[in-house]
Amino acid sequence: xxxxxxxxxxxxxxxxxxxxxxxxxxxxxxxxxxxxxxxxxxxxxxxxxxxxxxxxxxxxxxxxxxxxxxxxxxxxxxxxxxxxxxxxxxxxxxxxxxxxxxxxxxxxxxxxxxxxxxxxxxxxxxxxxxxxxxxxxxxxxxxxxxxxxxxxxxxxxxxxxxxxxxxxxxxxxxxxxxxxxxxxxxxxxxxxxxxxxxxxxxxxxxxxxxxxxxxxxxxxxxxxxxxxxxxxxxxxxxxxxxxxxxxxxxxxxxxxxxxxxxxxxxxxxxxxxxxxxxxx
DNA sequence: CATATGTCCTGAGAGC
DNA sequence: TGCTCTCAGGACATAT
Numbered sequence: 382x383x384x385x386x387x388x389x390x391x392x393x394x395x396x397x398x399x400x401x402x403x404x405x406x407x408x409x410x411x412x413x414x415x416x417x418x419x420x421x422x423x424x425x426x427x428x429x430x431x432x433x434x435x436x437x438x439x440x441x442x443x444x445x446x447x448x449x450x451x452x453x454x455x456x457x458x459x460x461x462x463x464x465x466x467x468x469x470x471x472x473x474x475x476x477x478x479x480x481x482x483x484x485x486x487x488x489x490x491x492x493x494x495x496x497x498x499x500x501x502x503x504x505x506x507x508x509x510x511x512x513x514x515x516x517x518x519x520x521x522x523x524x525x526x527x528x529x530x531x532x533x534x535x536x537x538x539x540x541x542x543x544x545x546x547x548x549x550x551x552x553x554x555x556x557x558x559x560x561x562x563x564x565x566x567x568x569x570x571x572x573x574x575x576x577x578x579x580x581x582x583x584x585x586x587x588x589x590x591x592x593x594x595x596x597x598x599x600x601x602x603x604x605x606x607x608x609x610x611x612x613x614x615x616x617x618x619x620x621x622x623x624x625x626x627x628x629x630x631x632x633x634x635x636x637x638x639x640x641x642x643x644x645x646x647x648x649x650x651x652x653x654x655x656x657x658x659x660x661x
Numbered sequence: 662c663a664t665a666t667g668t669c670c671t672g673a674g675a676g677c
Numbered sequence: 678t679g680c681t682c683t684c685a686g687g688a689c690a691t692a693t
Contacts, residue, residue, distance in 0.1 A: 382686060383687080384686070384687090388685055402666090403691080416687085442687075442688090452673050457688080459670090459686080459687040459688070460670080460671090460685075460686060460687055461670085461671080461672095474671090493670095493671080494670090494671060495669090495670045495671045495672085495685095496669090496671080496685080497669065497671090497686090497687065497688085497690095498687080518685095533691095535663085536663080536664080537663090537664070541664095544686095544687095546687095546688080553686075553687070554687085555686090556686090602685090603673090604672075604673070604685080635692080645665080645666090646665095646666080646667095647686065648684090648685080648686090658674055661687095
């Protein structure tokens with residue numbers, strides 16, 4: 382489930398490879414069907430040979446490694462992908478390894494248990510046209526006016542709209558629930574019905590939740606999958622207010638009991654008391 | 662054009 | 678105990 386905070390933690394965690402030159406690329410075939418790798422393996426390896434990592438970045442929920450020839454490695458972890466500079470949780474689900482010329486440089490791994498993620502090598506033009514152009518403003522950079530302008534005409538529920546990466550980039554199922562709870566907005570509330578004070582609270586809650594989650598290095602859920610680049614668990618799961626807490630008392634109002642509902646085939650958690658369905 | 666649904670994948674946990 | 682079923686949710690293809 383890596384969302385913005387987890388992917389940002391990955392990006393920061395691999396900053397040490399900036400300036401390193403690629404010596405060798407290892408594609409781990411194993412018994413798995415091919416990972417979402419493009420271009421085809423031989424070309425992928427050839428185009429990376431001798432390249433230097435110029436910078437790291439993030440586009441929504443993707444980690445970007447910018448190379449010295451302006452190509453970019455685009456890592457999309459989806460549900461269970463991890464970018465690591467240390468030994469992975471297991472060797473069975475390793476997909477890709479990159480070794481560097483400098484002896485002291487750590488090896489860069491891509492590990493993915495479920496294999497829904499992908500690793501692509503794109504030109505800067507492809508990165509712009511295929512990736513960046515399909516994303517809305519980053520959730521950490523969006524202004525309150527942009528947020529309202531982009532979402533308020535949607536006929537969908539606010540939580541469903543927050544998950545639409547073309548409207549705002551970086552928020553996933555877990556953080557959407559946490560953000561709406563902090564903002565005291567019901568997830569089923571249609572975007573068109575939000576009033577000014579709610580847009581204000583929503584914008585504030587997006588920043589507050591995401592910054593705190595980054596500070597905690599993301600959320601490691603009960604399955605234990607998510608890890609930072611050094612294979613350490615995140616800490617934000619200890620701050621979750623509603624996610625996976627159905628039946629517990631609401632931490633905001635101390636009166637409501639957290640409910641689990643389903644929207645767009647995704648589990649949603651909210652407090653029926655302080656996240657009222659009608660506008661404020 | 663906007664929105665809705667089906668699909669991929671593995672492993673954990675429930676229920677019998 | 679061992680089997681089957683359900684669920685978890687990223688992004689995208691296809692349908693409405």
